[in-house]
Amino acid sequence: MKRTMSLLLVALSAVGTYAALQSAPDQNLGLRVLGLFGGICAAVSLTQLLLGAVGRWGGLRALSYSLGLGARLFDVPLGRRRLVVRTRPYPLLYGIHLRVPAPRGRVWAVVAAAYAVPVLLGGWLLAAGPDGWRLFGTALTGAPVLELLASAAVPGGAGWIVLRLPTAPEELLAALCQTPVEAEAKLALENGRIDEAAALLDGAGEPSGPAGAALRIHLLLARGHWQQALADTERLPWAPPPGTEWVRALLRGQVLVCAADAGLLSPAEYLPRLTAELDAVGPRQHAVLLRADLLRLRGEREAALKASAVGVRMMGDALVSADALCSRAAALLALGRTAEADRELAKARKLLPGLARIALVERRAAAVVLD
Structure with missing residues (x-):
């Protein structure tokens, strides 16, 4: 089942990317790719910034933050936490979060809101934004949705919280928390x-x-x-x-x-x-x-x-x-x-x-x- 879901997500990503690139045939290919990449990075970073800002209301405690991908390059003090700068210099900011007990409805609302903001912003760019921002808006909308689908089977993951938390048994919620x-x-x-x-x-x-x-x-x-x-x-x-x-x-x-x-x-x-x-x-x-x-x-x-x-x-x-x-x-x-x-x-x-x-x-x- 997990392999089927992974293959489905890869197929959806490929189809979505191809359709997005074809939607702006008059635009330079490099600009189209840059728009998609920028939208993905913006979606991930915006979601993580929102979780960092309001996550405590939903029982999420940031352990550390990372910038880029790959192995650790060096660490920067960030209050009582660290900002880990990684070897691949992609403009991606994301955090590792712990879960502490919080009301179920509040947990769901905080995580759903953090992922809804880039989706709504991307949807607005697609509907009313300048033509040159359509690919950026497509990625801004699609990346959070794909992430939620990809993590729906992982207990405690963002997708699991948004899609499965409302019906999850109470003992499972307690087991995920510190x-x-x-x-x-x-x-x-x-x-x-x-x-x-x-x-x-x-x-x-x-x-x-x-x-x-x-x-x-x-x-x-x-x-x-x-x-x-x-x-x-x-x-x-x-x-x-x-x-x-x-x-x-x-x-x-x-x-x-x-x-x-x-x-x-x-x-x-x-x-x-x-x-x-x-x-x-x-x-x-x-x-x-x-x-x-x-x-x-x-x-x-x-x-x-x-x-x-x-x-x-x-x-x-x-x-x-x-x-x-x-x-x-x-x-x-x-x-x-x-x-x-x-x-x-x-x-x-x-x-x-x-x-x-x-x-x-x-x-x-x-x-x-x-x-």
């Missing part, structure tokens, strides 16, 4: 304030649900409490929301990698379990991080290095990026390329100072490679 304190702890962890995050969660009591439990395990990994993280992932009390089971598999895989590098598990214990978790993550982009570490632990060093190169180009929050740099460094160490590994670890250290996996890779990564 408490305000957990959201503050996640923000502190994202910005390298690991001790602050730990202090917040220590005073927060039991996790609120799957998202809160996962956050606590990520914090255990950040602090180097490998044994406790391993035990906690084996007795997670909450089932993940439908459609997000792969997130739990990815988390378990990350814990297994650290436990293996720390010498807590033997190859006979961690290799089959890692393979199973990787299979559960499936073909998703995040699987490349886990695959690089599994290949390294199997002794497939060149393949691990190749997979890790893809991982560091992924887009994600600071924890994902730092973890990818550690996986890359571990693959380089396994091949004896110490100087290059040190550079990757220095990047991870700058991104998340105090992250325990950095020291773990320095001490143990090469030692656990199978010969």
Whole structure:
């Protein structure tokens, strides 16, 4: 079903783009393409700016913002958050948001309004705007609609909120949310304030649900409490929301990698379990991080290095990026390329100072490679 939906969206995008380009045959092709591209960028950026401005009313808390696409280039402080400038300099501004409890109707209204504004603006340009702005208006109208359709199957995604939230069961909504304190702890962890995050969660009591439990395990990994993280992932009390089971598999895989590098598990214990978790993550982009570490632990060093190169180009929050740099460094160490590994670890250290996996890779990564 998901593959069918993806193919349908690609087909709709292709047909829409072709029709839009043909709608202005007298206009220079370069200007037509620029109009479509500009409309897409404007739609995404406008939607994200609106979510940033009014998202708190709908239980959305910004974790960070990004400009462009691709791997992280550098970060700029943005109050208590970061603006991540990425390697591909597209004029796209977008945010990573957390969800905290808020009334269902307000959540729906905030997200629907943020996506309705560019659609209405694009519709006005198509109906009454200058002829030269028609392609821009087409993209401004179509991009948010396609994004909503593409994310309709992802619990918590914008499309899911607009199209499925009104009839979603209450327990699913609760499973997608973190408490305000957990959201503050996640923000502190994202910005390298690991001790602050730990202090917040220590005073927060039991996790609120799957998202809160996962956050606590990520914090255990950040602090180097490998044994406790391993035990906690084996007795997670909450089932993940439908459609997000792969997130739990990815988390378990990350814990297994650290436990293996720390010498807590033997190859006979961690290799089959890692393979199973990787299979559960499936073909998703995040699987490349886990695959690089599994290949390294199997002794497939060149393949691990190749997979890790893809991982560091992924887009994600600071924890994902730092973890990818550690996986890359571990693959380089396994091949004896110490100087290059040190550079990757220095990047991870700058991104998340105090992250325990950095020291773990320095001490143990090469030692656990199978010969």
